[in-house]
Amino acid sequence: MINTSRFTRHVSRKSGMIHYWRDYQKEIAEDEFFYVRSCIRQNFFPGAENLFIDILRNKLGKKVFEDADHTTCTGIGYHSDIVPIETTMTVIARQFALMKERGYRNLVISCVTSFGLYSEILDLWKHDPALKTKIEGYLSEATGRSFDEPANMVHASDILYKFRYEIAEQAVNRLVNNETGLPLRVVDHIGCHYAKTFPERGIGGSEFPQVLTGLIKAWGGETVDYPERRHCCGFGFRQYILQSSRGYSISHSRTKLESMMPYEPDLIVANCPGCAMFLDRWQYTLEETDGSVYGPGRTKIPVVTHEELAGLVLGYDPWEIGLQTHQVPVEGLLDKIGIRYDPEKKYADRQGKLIGDTVAVTAIV
Amino acid sequence: MESVSQQIKSDPRYPEACQSCMNCGVCTAICPAAGYYSYDPRMIMNLVTEGDNAMLTEIMSEDVIWYCGQCMSCKPRCPRGNIPGVVIQILRMVSQRNGLFVRSAMGREQLAVKRSIGHNILETGYCIHPTRVNPAMHPEQGPVWAWMSDNADEVYGRFDSNYNREGPGNMRKINRKSLDELDRIFEVTGCKKLWDTIESESEKRIDGRFTKYD
Numbered sequence: 180m181i182n183t184s185r186f187t188r189h190v191s192r193k194s195g196m197i198h199y200w201r202d203y204q205k206e207i208a209e210d211e212f213f214y215v216r217s218c219i220r221q222n223f224f225p226g227a228e229n230l231f232i233d234i235l236r237n238k239l240g241k242k243v244f245e246d247a248d249h250t251t252c253t254g255i256g257y258h259s260d261i262v263p264i265e266t267t268m269t270v271i272a273r274q275f276a277l278m279k280e281r282g283y284r285n286l287v288i289s290c291v292t293s294f295g296l297y298s299e300i301l302d303l304w305k306h307d308p309a310l311k312t313k314i315e316g317y318l319s320e321a322t323g324r325s326f327d328e329p330a331n332m333v334h335a336s337d338i339l340y341k342f343r344y345e346i347a348e349q350a351v352n353r354l355v356n357n358e359t360g361l362p363l364r365v366v367d368h369i370g371c372h373y374a375k376t377f378p379e380r381g382i383g384g385s386e387f388p389q390v391l392t393g394l395i396k397a398w399g400g401e402t403v404d405y406p407e408r409r410h411c412c413g414f415g416f417r418q419y420i421l422q423s424s425r426g427y428s429i430s431h432s433r434t435k436l437e438s439m440m441p442y443e444p445d446l447i448v449a450n451c452p453g454c455a456m457f458l459d460r461w462q463y464t465l466e467e468t469d470g471s472v473y474g475p476g477r478t479k480i481p482v483v484t485h486e487e488l489a490g491l492v493l494g495y496d497p498w499e500i501g502l503q504t505h506q507v508p509v510e511g512l513l514d515k516i517g518i519r520y521d522p523e524k525k526y527a528d529r530q531g532k533l534i535g536d537t538v539a540v541t542a543i544v
Numbered sequence: 545m546e547s548v549s550q551q552i553k554s555d556p557r558y559p560e561a562c563q564s565c566m567n568c569g570v571c572t573a574i575c576p577a578a579g580y581y582s583y584d585p586r587m588i589m590n591l592v593t594e595g596d597n598a599m600l601t602e603i604m605s606e607d608v609i610w611y612c613g614q615c616m617s618c619k620p621r622c623p624r625g626n627i628p629g630v631v632i633q634i635l636r637m638v639s640q641r642n643g644l645f646v647r648s649a650m651g652r653e654q655l656a657v658k659r660s661i662g663h664n665i666l667e668t669g670y671c672i673h674p675t676r677v678n679p680a681m682h683p684e685q686g687p688v689w690a691w692m693s694d695n696a697d698e699v700y701g702r703f704d705s706n707y708n709r710e711g712p713g714n715m716r717k718i719n720r721k722s723l724d725e726l727d728r729i730f731e732v733t734g735c736k737k738l739w740d741t742i743e744s745e746s747e748k749r750i751d752g753r754f755t756k757y758d
Binding site: 269270306317422539 | 555556557559560576577579580581610613614615616617619620627633636637640650653654656657658660661662665669670671672673674677681684685686687688689690691692694695698699700701702703704707710711712713714715716718719721722723725726728729730731732733734735738739742
């Protein structure tokens with residue numbers, strides 16, 4: 180339904196912006212969260228989700244439940260067209276059923292693709308209740324379970340946004356250059372499916388998303404505006420999965436990196452696990468391919484996720500939260516902020532023993 | 545049997561995805577795929593709205609429906625609230641169900657997607673798994689991924705002692721009961737049938753019984 184009042188009411192530019200901003204606020208629950216994990220985040224950033232849970236439980240005092248029985252939402256399969264919508268709906272209905280069985284009503288989703296899909300499904304059911312009834316039947320037939328829709332459903336970055344000032348109060352580090360005292364220049368990259376599919380479900384909508392900007396400003400940094408700020412990272416689902424079309428993916432990351440390069444960003448933060456991985460990995464590939472690097476002083480630009488950014492601000496050890504699993508080295512960023520780290524522990528296990536053979540680890544560095 | 549146009553319009557997503565296209569072309573202007581391939585989502589929306597079965601059959605037999613990257617950048621910019629990216633998903637599904645996908649090079653690659661991502665889902669409970677992203681097939685992932693993949697037990701175990709074990713945790717082993725429920729959902733909701741079609745139609749193509757416009 181189009182909000183016609185926006186077009187008929189005479190408003191000044193400033194009050195118009197305030198009005199627009201009010202349209203894109205969202206309700207974020209206070210506590211009692213049921214958490215569903217992300218395939219990509221668990222694979223490529225294996226420290227990030229446990230860090231998020233730890234921040235919620237031990238820094239913010241929130242109750243978070245993680246269910247061993249939940250599975251993938253099928254999102255990558257759905258968007259690469261080998262999983263029909265009815266199947267995806269029923270798998271997601273099963274996650275809702277698990278939440279109901281555990282007595283939770285507030286859903287927190289780690290993956291941006293999942294968040295977009297869950298939102299799409301609730302929207303389809305709202306417009307077509309018979310479809311929801313059909314899926315209830317499928318779920319019952321396949322598993323014997325029944326479900327309720329979540330009372331509140333948000334992306335994990337929304338939670339950090341809601342509690343950004345509480346995190347700032349506990350900050351050990353700020354997003355400030357230790358030597359110059361100037362704010363770090365941070366690129367915020369919002370995963371397309373966070374707000375492009377359903378702008379009303381994203382803080383600030385799809386044109387002016389505030390979810391990461393809010394974190395960056397609350398923690399001392401400044402955001403970088405650049406022409407291709409809203410451009411897709413280039414994942415493309417089947418475009419990346421298949422080697423034959425992987426050029427699609429790298430070309431879009433390059434479009435973004437070339438566009439942000441003149442602004443000399445100190446880091447990139449992304450709320451989507453796929454975006455964070457691609458903006459990290461493609462910098463490596465582009466340098467290997469033609470020598471291109473996009474950060475200031477011929478360095479690559481470190482890429483972190485929203486949880487990792489919060490972890491650095493809160494003083495977690497970089498190697499305990501998994502920053503060694505990024506291809507672009509983060510040491511330059513740590514030095515800028517003034518975070519101490521032990522280089523010997525980067526590729527070591529918890530006992531301090533090097534993981535893998537020395538030759539392979541040397542090849543990374 | 546329903547015509548392809550009827551099949552497209554009976555998809556539950558169609559009413560929200562294609563309401564009343566006025567062919568303004570904003571979707572094409574914002575589309576990342578249109579900047580990479582010779583691709584025009586406006587043309588696709590036009591053909592779907594017109595509902596010409598011969599034309600729809602033709603585009604569903606071509607590479608063009610496989611160009612979209614599913615970013616949905618088209619959605620918030622469309623002045624009519626249409627979602628060309630979802631219309632593409634519907635076309636791809638109808639193309640597969642009618643065996644048209646094997647007539648294009650990019651369409652035929654659905655077999656590889658089904659055998660990789662699809663099998664990952666039912667065998668592991670994840671779309672992707674550390675043991676199934678082979679560094680040799682993914683040189684772009686770089687040496688850090690090779691280190692993680694080659695030493696998965698130790699690297700993942702460093703961050704979660706439950707790696708590849710049942711119970712909660714990062715990259716935990718999804719238990720048998722959950723995998724069985726997933727399998728049953730795929731059966732009941734028609735995904736297994738779709739996969740059978742992808743396999744059998746791809747085999748026909750391999751046997752050389754199809755030419756592009758037969």
